[in-house]
Amino acid sequence: MTTEIPKQYDPAAAEARWFPYWESRGDFNANAPQPGDPHPKPPHVIMIPLPNVTGALHMGHALNGTLQDLLTRWRRMQGYEALWMPGTDHAGIATQSVVEKRMLEEEGLTRHDIGREALVQRIWTWKDAYEKRILSQLKSIGASCDWRRVRFTLDEVCSRAVRQTFFKMFKDGLIYRGKRLVNWDTFLQTAVADDEVYEEEVDGHFWTMNYPVVNEAGQPTGERISFSTTRPETMLGDTAVCVHPTDERYTHLIGKRVQIPVNGRLIPIIADALLADKTLGTGCVKVTPAHDPNDYACWTRNQEAMGEPINLLNSNGTLNENGGKWEGLDRLVARDAVVAEMETLGHFEKVEDRKIPLKHSDRSKTPVEPYLSEQWFVKMETLAQAAIDAVLDNRVTFYPERYRSSYLDWLGEKRDWCISRQLWWGHRIPVWSVDQPDESSAAALKQQLESDPRFDRDQIELTVHTTTTAGGGTTLQACLATDDSAWITQLEGAGFKRDEDVLDTWFSSALWPHATLGWPDQEHNPPLDGHADASSTGRNEVLPYFYPGSVLVTSRDIITLWVARMVLTGLYNMGDVPFKHVCIHPKIQDGFGQTMSKSKGNGVDPIELIEKYGCDGMRFTIASFAGETQDVRLPLGYECPHCQGIIPQEPHHLKFKPGKPKIKCSKCKKESQYATPNYLPDEGELVARIVIERFENGRNFCNKLWNAARFAMMNLEGYTPGVVALAPLAPALRGEGPGVRGELQQGLDSLLSTATEPTATDGNVRSEAGKTPHPHPLPAEPGRGDVAIEDRWILSRLATVTDEVTSLLNLYKFDAATRSLRDFVWNEFCDWYLEMIKPRLRDEILRPDAQRVLVGVLDTTLRLLHPFTPFITEELWQRLKEIAPVRGLPAPVAATEAMIIAPWPAGMEDWRDPALETRFQRLQELIVAVRNVRGTYNISPAVAVSTSVRCSAEIASDLNQVKPQFELLAKATLTAAGPEVTRPTASASFSLGDADGFLPLEGLVDLQAEVARLKKEADKLRGFIGGHEKKLSNQSFIDRAPPEVVVEVRETLAGLQKQLGSLEAAIVELSGEA
RNA sequence: GGACGAUUAGCUCAGUUGGUUAGAGCGCCACGUUGACAUCGUGGAGGUCGUUGGUUCGAGUCCAAUAUCGUCCA
Known part of the structure; x- marks a missing residue:
């Protein structure tokens, strides 16, 4: 066996072997305790930040996943029932637009050509492909999720939670319909999300004009007030002009009115310090709340003075009836007409050419218009306050602490949450409505429906909604709790129509922590592998056991979008927070400081790096980057397929039109295609593959560990388990005097004769039943005998490192933990300890105890490393099991069947000996000093x-x-x-x-x-x-x-x-x- | 515009409550294939800690200003 250990660690072989092994053993599965279990394990729960199915994962996800797996494996070893819940997100607009874009490019079809049902069908096909890809990527990084529990935000379990939450909120009066400015794509006639627009400078004009001030009777006073604008046609919808409250040029005018010359409407002069800027232009601005976000914000502050916003546009970008004589004209045509009219009327002052930054729709490439439209909202006042309180009283704690303010500041604004999206891919809003002539007829219809004997208040909720703005009417709205309600037919028969919109993706992902555990179903455990959980007992045992979760691991950009909303809905639906800790980790950037993302085309597939450096090498490296301060910059290169030279990535490598770009090697001057996320290389072509030098660190570390273990195993010939008490060796070997060692040996003998599997041996959270006596401390006083000083030293160091790593993981300081481990393994265990025990391993008398300490230290080291590098440690654990199945210090026990379930090291405090470490350090310094002399004089x-x-x-x-x-x-x-x-x-x-x-x-x-x-x-x-x-x-x-x-x-x-x-x-x- | 973070060796980053001569990995130089490991070993060179002030017996660390970069929010 020993001679078969190769000189190099083969990551691919270990990965292929051990992942299926763990899965087949069920090591990843987490279950609620059996009823009546007297000593249930405590739960540890991590909900994955569900990746969206728009595209494959990149290194940012790899970092996120690695950290969660690390925590899960660590807690599992500590004796927790560790659940890591996997799943994916439907990501409304992102996924729909990817599919639409592709359909347009490849078939020239728009969604209107194929219809709602067909589009949704196509997106499901896309989702299936990418979900598969994403889950396989996660497995490749070693993710020990409970794969039986995979959820998708549009699946039946999550959908039920969404419907129930919406219904509950609707019933509680938290959901309402209101107006909101959206980015309107007049070409596609749809709203587009903020992340679907881009800004581009266009040539435009900057007009300066004026409005006449009028007296109370509406007659011009002769004074005029000047302003500038880039969109004169919007003056038709002005509801005020605004000045700064301290601007002395205008203070006497505040509260007076002006007349809009082109339509004669009178509007107030208001003061608003946020909108007006004394130092810019005339210091006065016109306010068009229906067509400008800043103006809209101003309106919300000055509603009484201004009255309702005036919408000027039809959905196709032409002026509506509020455009007066220009009704029906395109807004751009109307612009010139309005300017001409102002000039005729004598209110035109000047015009200059100007570059204007304008938002464009990413999907149609046309300018978007701010457009006031009807949307659904959730009232945030009470919900947000509850979520704020949860953080203020530390029911939820942020790591690092500074992120708590992002969360609190955002929630503190308590802005109502717009939950509707004009999309087809998502949870369709479960509200049916019918127009009514007035409120009394709506109320009558409501009463008539409610008096139906089949009316069920737990299934249907009716409200009367009256739109306050001009042209609005009264509707009766019905919200249904489920889609299988018989009421759908009845309502639709009565003229009700279902809302066309779908819910914001975050509405469903906000429910993730409890929806995935089966909420609102209180009677069944959530399904496993798509089937009912056979162990269900008539109650949902899973939800109360695993909720609330332990820690959420994510990056800072979704603290507001997602973290805050999970807390809020968790409190609303469950009455408790969804997790106790929020661990915010760095973002992964490319070599130029740009955040890695699919849309930028700079994403690196973790699979590429796993193939190159091994999964464990990738994990160890990426974990070593996960500190509290800086984002992670990954300068990458391309490996020339001809000469293996490294070509550093330059910005232009990321900017290219679709095609087959080539890269030139500076060393051998040959060209080759290179790997990018945007195209597949030609068949049979030599490809310059992505390499990131920084990952060699982790790969080399794994190889070092491999060879240290290899050395140990090569020197374990004739190993016998035995108690190592570090008492004088020779007498003990001769069997003289029992002493501490004798007692321990007796204990071992009985252990070997009875047990095969060890009971718990550490200070972790194992149940009472699994407790064993505290391990005997190692006698460590100096001068006790001829005990090897390096044994005591390495054990003291091991105890220290164990303590450090455990404390650091408790604080989510992954980078420091990897440093501590690397230093221990490389600079202490390999460089000093292994070197120092070589003479003893060659000495027949001294060898047995040296072997026992060596294998004991290796055993503990592997356990410390397993959460970081699961595959190599399992591989070594299995090999070690062949050679030394019974091992450990001071008294050996049978090793666990698998590394993944070995107990986390603990309870070694007594091994620590700072005085001894100091003495040992003096020896090291002497040795280094001698080497130094040799080195200086280059003595062979x-x-x-x-x-x-x-x-x-x-x-x-x-x-x-x-x-x-x-x-x-x-x-x-x-x-x-x-x-x-x-x-x-x-x-x-x-x-x-x-x-x-x-x-x-x-x-x-x-x-x-x-x-x-x-x-x-x-x-x-x-x-x-x-x-x-x-x-x-x-x-x-x-x-x-x-x-x-x-x-x-x-x-x-x-x-x-x-x-x-x-x-x-x-x-x-x-x-x-x- | 507001908030937060960063700026330390050629590169990428650590540096805990202020306290001996500021560390690591990679890269670089020299030597080395001695029975774990060349994905390695041994030794070495390399930094006035962005800038300017201040507090202090003492500042990479605390305070203020400033420059540059990044992220989030508006």
């Missing part, structure tokens, strides 16, 4: 050198304990150590303050060079000493600094001076100079 490893060390008896004792290790690591023989050591002639030397080392190097080293080197060292020291002396000679430092700081500086200075003394002595001896 083949040349033998010897070292003597002048130091305290204590250090000498440590040094002698590890003499073989010292010699191996320093590549020098230790000839003497102790206070009596004297300096040999013609030797190189180093000084550490409390230890001086001497290396006789006659013939190897130019003594002049050594003198020069030492002098340089001494000069450097003098600089430091000077700094310290200056500090100590400063009386206010002595007086004001804390005493312990002063003492510390004194001690450091003394050490530096001693070190300098040794150096100076060496210089004198070598050079004969004073």
Whole structure:
């Protein structure tokens, strides 16, 4: 077995092997406890930020997914019933427009050509393909979701929650119909969302004109008020002119009226500090609330003075009846007509050419018009307040804390939530309405329907709605709780028509945390794999067990859109928050600081990187980026398929028209096609694939771990489990005296004879039944015997790292956790511990205990790493199971069947020994100092050198304990150590303050060079000493600094001076100079 | 326009409540294939911490101003 371990870790093989293994074992499944379970596990719940089905996932999703999987695996190991709920979002406008766009490009068809049903059908086909792709990408990153529970926001489970919530809100009077300015595409005659418009500068004009001020009788006073505009035709819909309240040019006019010359309407002069700017133009602006967002906002502040907004447009962009004699003209034609009329009437002042930033529809490429239209709203006052309170009293906590203000500020505005969208893809609004001549007839019809014996208030709600604006009427609205209601036929027979609009996507995703757990169904567990949960007992056990969730992991841009709304609906429907923590992680950017996104074309498919660097390498790297401050910049390159040279990505690589662009390698000058999300390379073509050097980190780390484990396994021949008490080794091996070790050995013997699976052994949350006694502390007092100092050291370090990683994960500081682990594995376990135990592994007497500690440390290390790098750790765990199925410290136990269910390390506090770590550090410094001398003089490893060390008896004792290790690591023989050591002639030397080392190097080293080197060292020291002396000679430092700081500086200075003394002595001896 | 974040080595980033000589990975230089690992080992070079003021015995860290970049909101 041992000889079969390859020298390189093969990620693809491990990934292919272990994911299906975990799935088949059901390790990802999370279930509510069986009724009557006396010791149920506590739940840990993460709801995935549902990716939308518009396109495939990129590295931003990979980061998001990695962190959630990491937390889920970690909590699972800690003994929680860890649920990670997967699913996808229908993403209304984004998905519909992608499908429409493609249909138009490929078939020249619009949605009006094929109709609502056919379009929706096509989108379902798209959804099926991309959902499949997305879920497979998630699995590729190792996602341990409970895949039986996959949900989609338009599926029957989520739809039921949406309908129930809408109905409940409608009944509670929280939903109303009102006006709102939208971006109107006059060409396609539809509203487009804010993220579906782009801004572009166009050539336009900037007209200055004036309105005459009139007196109370409506007669001109002779005064005029000037303003400028780029859209003169909107003056037909003006409802005010506005000045700044402190603008002295106009203060006397505030409250007076002006007349619009082209239609004679009188409108007030109002003061509004937000809209008017004294420093711009005339300082006065006209206000057209129905056709400008800023004006509309102004109207909401000054409704009484202004009256209702006046809509000027038909849906096709021509003027409506409010356009007067220009009714029916296109708005652009009307513009010139209005200007001409103003000029004729003598109110035109000037015009200049100007570049005007104008919003365009991404879908028709035509300018959009702000357009006042009827929409559905949710009243936010009480809902928002509840969500604010939940954060204020810390029922929901943000990590990092600063994001709490984004959430609170936004909710604090309590702006009503516009939930309708003029789309076909989504949850259709469940309201039917019929026009009525007036309120009394509407009320009569309402009463008639409600008196029907089949009328059910839990299924249908009726309200009378009267539009206040001109031209509006009265309607009777019926909201139905389900689509299978018999009332649909009845209502439609009575002339009711269903609303054409669908709900905002966020309305359904806001319900995600409870909808996916089956709400509002209180009688059945939510379905598994599309089938009813066979274990259902007549109650929904899943919802109360898994709600509220534990933590939401997401990025900051949807704190308002999604996080706030989940809290709000969770409180509304469930009476409790949906999660306790919100972990906000960085955003992934490309090499130029642009956020990675599908629409920018700079998205990198995680699969590309997984193939190149391995899943674990990708995960470990990306987790190492997930800190609290900065976004993650990923400069990428293309690997030339001809010479494997790296071609750095430049901005122009992302900007190209559809086609087959080529990239030229600067090294071999050959061209090749390159990978982009926007096209597929030609069949058989050599493609320059995306590489991101930063991911080599994770790949290399995995390989290092692999080889460390490989080394361990190659040296486990003859391994036997045994208690390691770090008592004197030889007597114990001879069976002399039972002691602590004897007791533990007895315990082990009985364990081996009975148990196959370990009971819980840690300080985690395992149930009472699973508790075992606290592991015995390792006796660690120095001088106890010939215990290997490196064993105690590595265990002390392991205990520290375990504690660090656990604490860091509790705070979602993933980057620091990976650093801690990497440093431990690479710089401590590999560089020092493995090197130091090599002599013992070759010694028959010492080998058994060295093996036991080694395998114990490896076991714990793998457990610490598993959440970060699941595949390699499972692979190693399974291999280790073959060689050392019973292992662990201090008393071995049978390892778990699978890595994924191994307990998280805990309860090792007693192993920590800071004093020992300090002593060990001194040994390391001695070894480095010797290497340093070798390095400086470039002495080949083949040349033998010897070292003597002048130091305290204590250090000498440590040094002698590890003499073989010292010699191996320093590549020098230790000839003497102790206070009596004297300096040999013609030797190189180093000084550490409390230890001086001497290396006789006659013939190897130019003594002049050594003198020069030492002098340089001494000069450097003098600089430091000077700094310290200056500090100590400063009386206010002595007086004001804390005493312990002063003492510390004194001690450091003394050490530096001693070190300098040794150096100076060496210089004198070598050079004969004073 | 408002809020938040960033600016530290050639690159990408750490730096906990202010306290010895500011760290890591990659890259670079030199040496090395010694029985885990060249996706490696050993040693080395490289930074007046964006700028300007201030507080303090002491500032990468705290305060103010300023510049540049990014994100969200309007």
